[in-house]
Amino acid sequence: MKPSILIADRDREDCLGVEWFLSQSSIQCHQMIKSYQADDVLQSIEQYQPEIIILELEMFHHAQFKILATMLEDSFTQVICTSTEATYEQARKALNLQFVHFLLKPYTPNHLYAKVRKATHFIQKHEYIYQQEKTQSSTTSQSGLYEKLFNRKELFPTEYVSIGFFPADKSSISSLYKEITSFFRYEVMDALSLSEMILLFTEKHESNYVKEVTRFLQHWETISDVPLSIVVYEPKSPDKTMYSVFEETKDMGEMIFYHGQRKILSFEEAITWKRMDPFLSPPEQRKWIEMLNKRNIQQIKQELYESFQHVKNPYPDPGLIRTKLTSILAQVRRYMHIYHIQQGEIEEKYAQLYRSILYTPVLYRIVQEMVIFIQLLFNDTKKKHDEAKYDIAEHAFQFIENNYWDASLKLSDVAKAVSLNPAYLSSLLKRKTGHSFKEHLLTIRLQEAHRLLSETALSVKEIAHICGFAEANYFSRCFKEKYEKAPTMFRMQNIDHDMRGK
Incomplete structure (x- = not known):
């Protein structure tokens, strides 16, 4: 099967470039459609029903995005999301579209090719399985399970x-x-091969089927290295349809996220997912900012383990947990920005962790990877800090950037850290930056406050505290002098600008 591909991007040059690149590659497609506006995208999806969509997330405002998510719901369309922002908000949007790949602009042609190639293979494999399902359902002598379901x-x-x-x-x-x-070898047994699972319906046999399922899991592990998890569902409620039991069994498969693989999970009632806010609250944001700024790895471990290693019934939908973890990763990204760690091996590991949050099937593995990454990140910042000691001025700048959040930070503290006389250090900083120690420190604090006002829902008072201001009123006065707007007014205008931009 040759898929149809929809390329949706506000930048016409990007659209044309993607179209040309894919047409020159080995990927074969039925047709390529280009759309530059959100309404055209929705119309193209309805008209052409493309199997693959390369979609710029920033194209859609909230109402259009809801329509798009509804149109793609329960479809096998392979959505490759692109964005200029690696934020939890964009990750949440992508998750709502049940996306298969996420590309951060500017991406390389090779990355795009790999994602489209993988999506094409999925479409072809799904078509094969679908035809297989139809054949099985029409030729099975036991029953027409496919039609019944x-x-x-x-x-x-x-x-x-x-x-x-x-x-x-x-x-x-x-x-x-x-x-x-x-x-x-049950007398009454219906089996159906689906794209993500095998569904088996059989009569109850005094719990013998539980032993049989256990034996099968042991048998499978002797012949295959692929981890297998099994859900056994005995509905207590009457009047359920075959389809509703299928949907509930599929939901139960999501519990692998919490319990791990290579297990048999047993249920008697449908899962009711617990509601939760998938984004960090202002106090949680503040807590993560402080833990990262202080490089408190023990507190971070405790926070991650308590929040995600001991989740109990009723469970949140795994998608919400993944979004919560991307919210935390957004704070880690903020820390990386502050210390200019955005390249090389650590950047590759960050991208790998981001993918792990979105795709790794078991929660505890994601948590372990996040802990390991943050430890590596702290080691990297410490290494940079140690290397900076060979350059006294750079060492002083690093120390200030590492401790700007401390409201009691003084020139004498920095001088002691770099083993210099405070008066000499003051003149050295003045020569290097053109500003005094206090002016340089204030600039760093206000820049971080500017970012927090733009990207978080923290209160002005909380931001003042996080950025090292002892008093919120003093912070507001300094912020207004630098940016010509009070913090509250700046945030309101920034939100209004974002809304109009969408």
Whole structure:
């Protein structure tokens, strides 16, 4: 199957460049459509029903984005999101679209090619599985499970149990299906191969099926390296349809995120996801900023483990947890910006962690990767700090940037850290920057306050404290002198500008 590709970007040159590049590559497609405005994108999706969409997130305002998410809901469309912002807000948008890849502009042609190639393979594999499902459903002598399942009216027999098999690698679906249908020998048994799972309906047999499922998991692990998780669902509630039981079994598969792989999970009732705010609250933002500024790795470990390693029933939807983790990663990114750590190996590891948050199937692995990354980041900042000691002025600048949040920071503290006389250090800083110590420190504090007012919901008082101002009134006066607007007015105008821009 050759897919249709929709390229959606406000920049016409970018659209034309992507179209030309893909047309010159080995990727074969049925057609390529270009759209430069949000309304045109929605119309093109409805008219052409493209299998792959390369989509700039900034194109859509809130109302248009909701329409887009509704149109793509429950579809197999492969959405490759692009953005100029690596923020949790953009990650949340992408998650709402059930995106498959995220590209941060400017991206390289090779990165784009890899993502489109992977999406094309998925479309082709899905088409193959779909045809296989249709063939199985029409030729199986036991029952027409496919037709029963998707007519959404067939009632689920009360004496039945639903068993979902979830392999970590979806490419093993076909071989898993063969193993299941040859291993289980129940008189009444319906098995269906789907794109992400194998669904098995069978009669209850005095709990023997639980032992059989355990035996099958052991059997699978002797023949395959692909982790397999199994959900056993015995609905207590009557009047459920085959389709609703299928949907609930699929939801239960999401619990692998909390419990880990290679396990058998058993349920008697449908999962009700707990509501939660997926974004950091102002106090949480402040806490993370302070922990990072102070390089308090022990407190960070404790915060991550308490927040994510001991999640209990009722569980939040895993998508909300992933968004919460990207909110934390946004604060880590802020720390990297402050200390100019945005290249080389650490930048690659940051991108890897971002992908891990979005795709890694088990929560505790994501948490461990985040802890390891932050430790590496702190080691890197410490190394930069140590290297700066060979340049007295640079060492002094690093010390000020590392401690600007301390309201009691004085020139004598910096002088002691770099082993210089305060008067000599003051003249050295003046020669290097053209500003006194107090002026330089104030500039750093106000720049960070400017960023926090733009990017967070922290109160003016909280921002003043985080940035090292002992009094909020003094902070407001200094901010107005530098930016010609009081902090509150600056934030209001900034929000209004963002709204009009969207």
